[in-house]
Amino acid sequence: MRHIIPISGKDSLATAILQSNINPNLPYEYIFNDTGLELPETYQWLDNIGKQLDINIIRIGESLLDIIWLQGILPSPKVRFCTRMSKIYPMENFLSSGKSTVYFGLRYDERNRGGYHPSSRKIQITPKYPLIENQIDLEGVYNIVPTKLLPPHFFWPKLFNKVKEFLGPLGEQLKEESLTDFEKRVLFSWRSRPNCYNCFFMRYYEFVGLHEFHPELFVLAKELEDNVGGEGYTIKTKSLVEIIQKADYYINRRAKEVAKIIRNNAQKTMFENTDNLSDYNCGIFCGK
Numbered sequence: 001m002r003h004i005i006p007i008s009g010k011d012s013l014a015t016a017i018l019q020s021n022i023n024p025n026l027p028y029e030y031i032f033n034d035t036g037l038e039l040p041e042t043y044q045w046l047d048n049i050g051k052q053l054d055i056n057i058i059r060i061g062e063s064l065l066d067i068i069w070l071q072g073i074l075p076s077p078k079v080r081f082c083t084r085m086s087k088i089y090p091m092e093n094f095l096s097s098g099k100s101t102v103y104f105g106l107r108y109d110e111r112n113r114g115g116y117h118p119s120s121r122k123i124q125i126t127p128k129y130p131l132i133e134n135q136i137d138l139e140g141v142y143n144i145v146p147t148k149l150l151p152p153h154f155f156w157p158k159l160f161n162k163v164k165e166f167l168g169p170l171g172e173q174l175k176e177e178s179l180t181d182f183e184k185r186v187l188f189s190w191r192s193r194p195n196c197y198n199c200f201f202m203r204y205y206e207f208v209g210l211h212e213f214h215p216e217l218f219v220l221a222k223e224l225e226d227n228v229g230g231e232g233y234t235i236k237t238k239s240l241v242e243i244i245q246k247a248d249y250y251i252n253r254r255a256k257e258v259a260k261i262i263r264n265n266a267q268k269t270m271f272e273n274t275d276n277l278s279d280y281n282c283g284i285f286c287g288k
Contacts, residue, residue: 002100003028006091007057009151009194009287011131012105013049014144019103019130030057031094033087033285035064037196039214041152042287045194049149061090064196065224074229076200084119087285092123099124104284109137116284142182151194151287153185156209160188162255167262174262187258193287197221200235205254207240208247218244 003026005016020028032046050057064086068074075082095102104116106129116127130136136144157176164171179188186192190209191202197210198221211218222240225233233239243250 004100004102006031010145011141011288014141015103015105015130017144030055032057032059034059034061035086035196037064039197042194045151060094062086083285101126103128105288107131107137108135154189154191155184156190163258166255166259195287204243204250207243208250211244
């Protein structure tokens, strides 16, 4: 029996730490389902936790870029072949030689959401959810994972300053150095998850952030949209060019949303209600 822990974000890392403490004598194998379209910060984070925890994270997966070209269409909410073909199938191929237990990072507050379902009866994978079994919620994850091991938070100074502006007098009390990691990660970040840089689940403001912080990756995403997108776009009904043409609008819209959340003191509710990826199978493989 093999014991596998996929790592892609804070919840799966919390699972790895928790499970290794619950049963430290099992021969765990750690994997990362690499699409080849991950952000540079993600690869740096993986290298860091590998060194800090003294574990070998095996990178498996298939090139999503190659898969998109073969499919001749961009992934979308209606055609979600990306996670299945680039992450799930390669993982199942990696574990096809026998029985395996795979420990996924679904939290207790996500216990009613869908978990992993093998693509074939021939796949002898038993999924387990240590965070659910031990009633670990979002707050518990932050208690388990040391701050220095958390995934990148993608703090966005431009968004932070806009929020201060919209808050008026209240914004004068807002200092970057006093922000919690949770606030930086959820409220003032240009990315909600460290998954593929051209994910169709990204919001408009996230592509604006990509354009600012990784212009070379934005160009690649635009070229892919132009060459493979056809009549469709990377997300919803706007091309990436159209999004950047209205960059200030999308930054301001996001800043107003964050300012409202701060006024209502409802950060945790906002986080749980906007984590769209968790509603799908890719929710336990992408930045989780």
